[in-house]
Amino acid sequence: MVKNSNFIKETEEYIKKINAEAAYFTANEEERTAIFIADISSADQIPKVAEPLFFMGGKVFCNNLMTMNDLKKGLS
Numbered sequence: 750m751v752k753n754s755n756f757i758k759e760t761e762e763y764i765k766k767i768n769a770e771a772a773y774f775t776a777n778e779e780e781r782t783a784i785f786i787a788d789i790s791s792a793d794q795i796p797k798v799a800e801p802l803f804f805m806g807g808k809v810f811c812n813n814l815m816t817m818n819d820l821k822k823g824l825s
Contacts, residue, residue, distance in 0.1 A: 759805065767798050783807075786814075 753759070764772050764785065771786040787798060789811075799809045815823070 753805075763801055763805075766801070 760772075760783070767785065767787045769785045769787045771784075773784040775782050775784070785798075789795065789798060795811060799811070802809050
């Protein structure tokens with residue numbers, strides 16, 4: 750069980766703060782994993798997204814995603 754009794758509240762606040770489009774929770778390589786989908790238009794926004802997770806004891810991995818329209822535009 751989650752040791753922090755405020756985990757749900759803090760996670761909901763975090764999701765609102767970063768304006769996440771989606772949030773998923775799963776296990777990955779035997780670790781609790783949260784996947785947040787958020788629009789980050791420039792690299793200087795990464796600290797706003799990552800730092801709260803470090804304070805919650807998390808590891809952070811960032812991946813760029815494209816929609817089909819992004820892919821078409823990039824390949825044209």
